[in-house]
Amino acid sequence: MLTPDIPKKLFLLDAFALIYRAYFAFSKNPRVNSKGQNTSAAFGFTNALIDVINREKPTHLAVVFDAPGGATLRQGDFCDYKANREEMPEDIRSMLDPIKEIISAFNIPILLKEGFEADDVIGTLAKMAEKEGFQTYMMTPDKDFGQLVSENIFMYKPGRGGKPAEIWGVPEICEKFEVEDPIQVIDILGLWGDAVDNIPGIPGIGEKTSKKLIAKYGSMENLFEHTDDLKGKQKENVINFMDQGRMSKMLATIILDVDVEFDAEDLKVIEPNAEKIKELFTELEFRNLAKRVLGEEIVVTQTATAPSDENQLDLFGTTNNNEESTPAPESLKSLSTEKPSYHFVQSPEGRQKLLSKILEQKSVCFDTETSSLEARHADIVGMSISFQAKEAYYIPFPANFEEAKAILEEFNPYFKSESIEKVAHNIKYDLQILGRYGIEVEGPLFDTMIAHYLLSPDAKHSMDRLAEYYLNYETISIESVLGKKGKNQKTMLDIPQEEIVDYACEDADITWQLKELFEPEIQKDHLKSLFYDIEMPLVGVLKAMEEEGINLDIDGLATFSEELGESLEQLEKEIKDLAEEDFNLDSPRQLGEVLFEKMKISSKAKKTKTGQYSTSEDVLQKHKDDHEIIPLILDYRSLKKLKNTYVDPLPTLVDEHDGRLHTHYMQTVAATGRLSSNNPNLQNIPIRTEKGREIRKAFIAKDDQHLLMAADYSQIELRIIAALSKDENMVHAFQNNLDIHATTAAKVFKVNIEDVTREQRSSAKAVNFGIIYGQGAFGLAQNLGISRKEAKAIIDGYFEEYATIKTYMDEAVKNAREKGYVETIFSRRRYLPDINSSNAVVRGFAERNAINAPIQGSAADIIKIAMIKVAERMKKENVASKLLLQVHDELVFDVLKSEQEIMAKLVQEEMENAVQLAVPMKVEYELANNWLEAH
Missing domain, CATH: 3.40.50.1010 (5'-nuclease)
Incomplete structure (x- = not known):
């Protein structure tokens, strides 16, 4: 008080x-x-x-x-x-x-x-x-x-x-x-x-x-x-x-003589109307508040789960620095207010006693404390265990690797148990730590971070933020243990074990409490299979991929970097010659002044809020036909980005211990359900330009006994929209293995399929893929370089031939307005809070998401299922080949040359049969020495 x-x-x-x-x-x-x-x-x-x-x-x-x-x-x-x-x-x-x-x-x-x-x-x-x-x-x-x-x-x-x-x-x-x-x-x-x-x-x-x-x-x-x-x-x-x-x-000045009556009796705090509060909280779906006020759970009948009152907020992660992101933070509980029962388990006898308790449970949470966030090189410092709220145990580990391994192996009956569920927050990291010590976990998994991601895909999912929101609890900050971030920050190895106990136990305790909150929501029909059959099995697949890594041709990238450097020097010279001025080409201000004041390329050039001319790519693209200098500048920028973003940084990410590149896959970032990756971000490796594609050439097979195989779903999103819309024309085209773009062009332009021109097919292709993203006449006109009237005519012709797709799109938006969300084929939900916004721009964005999210999300689900099935089949067939990368709709493998045939057959079968839809899934693959040639 x-x-x-x-x-x-x-x-x-x-x-x-x-x-x-x-x-x-x-x-x-x-x-x-x-x-x-x-x-x-x-x-x-x-x-x-x-x-x-x-x-x-x-x-x-x-x-x-x-x-x-x-x-x-x-x-x-x-x-x-x-x-x-x-x-x-x-x-x-x-x-x-x-x-x-x-x-x-x-x-x-x-x-x-x-x-x-x-x-x-x-x-x-x-x-x-x-x-x-x-x-x-x-x-x-x-x-x-x-x-x-x-x-x-x-x-x-x-x-x-x-x-x-x-x-x-x-x-x-x-x-x-x-x-x-x-x-x-x-x-x-x-x-x-x-x-x-x-x-x-x-x-x-x-x-x-x-x-x-x-x-x-x-x-x-x-x-x-x-x-x-x-x-x-x-x-x-x-x-x-x-x-x-x-x-x-x-x-x-605040007025102090308002004609109001002060009747102390009327202002007395009295008991609330519990029945009315329950009714209101049920209507608004305020579950946690109901429990706090009424001391009981309320039953919320939902048409969408977000879940209930508390998952669509920005309390998660570090990207939001809004200090008001948690209402009424003065009420936050903490270790000092809750006084949980945390135990420091140091002796062999204590560990055995704890293990006996663990083996009596159906579900147990564990969390590792380590010396580094990079799991492949981290040493375990301690492990915390919890299977009951406000109670946890911390086991310290010696610095010696073999001694630490021996203590971990004492817990093998838990780790290897097929009946005890293993619970953690970001469980992939903990599994990688255990794997480094030779322990491969078996049995069911429950990751609270992934569970919350399914419940609230647009939110952030860090444990600290979830604790604030769901448990009204402020966790011990890592900085209070290790010191402020920076070069002088300590690691867990520098901290006395007894000072780690509360921090580590709290992590396990809070994760366990979050699990108890999330599990009932995950058990609901629309999430159960998505969580237990797709997301949880995928964790092990991604763990193995990250640990395997991929070879990188560092010498080849060095040569490519030199070539790019020479090209940039030549482009810079040509640009300055045309401008007849020596200036800093990398300075937007100087470039704007040269283009729009000195060279007067456009009289309508606009300045930004900072008072300088905009020289963004969009602006330059509009002027690319106005002067020969503009395409050169665009080329310069493209090559500069390629060199600075990919070619030069990639070799620095190679692991010095095994000489391979190990990307990190994230399941809880993209709201659509797609996987993300970082260090490096493989999803953004360029593919559209010839120079960009050269980067893929640097991703190479393990050795001369291996080849890289790239297996790619063909037009998966179009196949999904055909299946979702049940459009007869599109379904027929895919069922009969027709060229969908040529078929579309023939229908839209009213010509025989053999008479379709390259330009007509390109237009049809742009419409086919643009439709998925809710593209209108304006966007299509820009993409194809045609008038808006021509673009509108093409779109009208498209919907005339594929009328059911138009109906599907309209229904998708209508249903989203009614429900507040859309779903993939596998019931992954994307909430659209702006679908009924009075702001046309904001509402339009939500409407496009209503059309695209089920398609893109279903494609993400399908490739995840395929990854699981492929990994299971590879294990069953006992092949030595490895799954290395997942990029968009593509899987990349290191294939032993002696296993080429079995791997090609295995991968194609499992990917094409991952799901059964109204249209067949088609997978194309190639084998080569590098990713570029295999793609």
């Missing part, structure tokens, strides 16, 4: 300030329930309300709103007051009634007064309550309330980023505003102004200057009487804008 436990403690909540704060805390990843409602504002506000009731235990409480509609007194005096505020977001407006219903269900009075703002009502009530002997806390982030603070009136500012709430009394206000009396806050605001409320203040006087002036002169009025003391522009502004200053002070 932050506030004192006294018999008369009144909390007055500034409703809209808290509602807006909650809503924008989730702006990047809003909370969306199964009905497609954005519940961010309602959830965040309710969470804050519950926290303040539970934590601060007020005796009296009220929520104060601005009166709806009508002008306030301030707007009557100053018509521009709050004039620059944007219209209330629809997602807030739609939650106002539910929020008010929730407040009423808690039996908390809602107060407002026509013609006045919430600030005025709160100020008046606070002063009235003070006279009645109350200590009053104004819960708001608004600095204006500082003027009201007194011995018995406080500001209660909600905390941010895991920090507790701040309580500002007289000392805090005087310190923060550098005043002697809180009433002087009005003078500071009058000079400073307030951009949010459009209070103008006096030009040239900001926060620091206003504080200095009031500290010296005591008040705005006294300052105005001593303008002779001022100098220069400041003096001029103060004299010229005195009236504006006085008006600003008036606008910033």
Whole structure:
């Protein structure tokens, strides 16, 4: 409890300030329930309300709103007051009634007064309550309330980023505003102004200057009487804008004589209406809040699972630095508040006793602490175990490899058990650590990171963030153990084992608790097979691929780098000769000035916000026919990117121990379900240009006894849309192994298939693939270099021949609007919170996703299934060949030359028969010494 436990403690909540704060805390990843409602504002506000009731235990409480509609007194005096505020977001407006219903269900009075703002009502009530002997806390982030603070009136500012709430009394206000009396806050605001409320203040006087002036002169009025003391522009502004200053002070002054009644009896905190709360929380799908308030689970009937109230938010990972991403962080639990039972298991007897307990369980969580994030070279430092919430065990390991291995082997009965489920967060890493010590885990797996990814694919999935959100728990930061990031940061090897215990046990404990939360959702029909039959078996396949790596022709890349360097030098010379000027070609500013000021290539060239001409690729492409210098610049940039992004960095990523390149595959990044990779990102290896394709030439077979085999699904996304739409024309084309692009061209252009020209086939191909991504006439026109009218005619002709595809696309968007999500063939869901947005651009993007996500996601699922089946068959056939890479719709293998025939047959069969659709899957493959020739 932050506030004192006294018999008369009144909390007055500034409703809209808290509602807006909650809503924008989730702006990047809003909370969306199964009905497609954005519940961010309602959830965040309710969470804050519950926290303040539970934590601060007020005796009296009220929520104060601005009166709806009508002008306030301030707007009557100053018509521009709050004039620059944007219209209330629809997602807030739609939650106002539910929020008010929730407040009423808690039996908390809602107060407002026509013609006045919430600030005025709160100020008046606070002063009235003070006279009645109350200590009053104004819960708001608004600095204006500082003027009201007194011995018995406080500001209660909600905390941010895991920090507790701040309580500002007289000392805090005087310190923060550098005043002697809180009433002087009005003078500071009058000079400073307030951009949010459009209070103008006096030009040239900001926060620091206003504080200095009031500290010296005591008040705005006294300052105005001593303008002779001022100098220069400041003096001029103060004299010229005195009236504006006085008006600003008036606008910033909170009214304290609003005609409202203070009836302490009406404001008493009483028991909430549990039945009504249950009804509202069920409707809004606030499961965790229901459990906190009612002490029971609520049953939510969902048409989509997100899951329930809490998975569409940006609490996960490091990309979002919004410090308000967790509502009411002052309530976060931690190790110190929970006091879990964590055990340091050091002796052989202790380990055996723990193992006996493990073998009695059906499911056990484990987590490894290591010396490095690079699993292939990491040493195990310790291992934590948990199979019950708030209880965990930590086993330390010696630095000696063989001794550590011996301790790990003691736990083989657990690791090798076919009946005990192994639980971890990012389990692939832990499996790789164990594999380094010769332990191959068997039996069922449960990865909480992947489970959450399936439940909320657009969110982030780090354990720390999930703990904050789902468990309302702040974990021990790694920096508190190892020190701040940087060259001086320690590793786990540098930390005494006893100092690792709590950190390691907490990881296992929290992961176990997350597993208990996620498992019921994963068990639902639409996710069960996706998780247990696809994503979990894939973990082992990816682990093996990462460990195997691939050979890289470093000498070949060095030669290619030299060639690119020579080409870049030649291009740079030609460009500068044409420009008749020596300038930095890599400087967008200098390039823009040369092209558009000196050479005057375009009179319509636009400058960016920074004041320089845009020389982006899009801009240059529009001018490529205007001057011969433009294609040269585009070539220069393309080769420069190739050299700096791929050719030169790739050799630096080769492992010095085995001379192979080991990429890292990630299952939880792409919301569509596709795999991602990094170090290097193989998905972006260029393929469209001749020079770009040369990079693939550097990926080579293991040795002269091996060849690389690349097996690629042919037109998989078109086959999927044919199967999903059941379009007879397209299904017939694929079932009869026809050239789908030529067939499409013949139909669209009304010619015999043998008369289709190369240009017509190219146009048909562009439409076939463009349709998948929701491309319209404008996009097609740009791609083909034709008029929009011609593009529209082609698209109209396409839908005339493939009418069922058009129907499918329309239905996909319609269903997404109703359900809030779309699904792949295998029930992978993609939530589309913007599908009903009033913003046409935002809505259009969601509509294109509604069409594309099921297709792209189904293709991702199919190749994952194929990888699993291929790996199982390779194991069954006991081949020495290895699966190395997965890139888009392609698998790459190191094939022993003596196994060429069996591998070609095996791979083609398993990939083509991974799933059974209305159209056949077709796989094409090649074998060669390098990836380029095998592709």
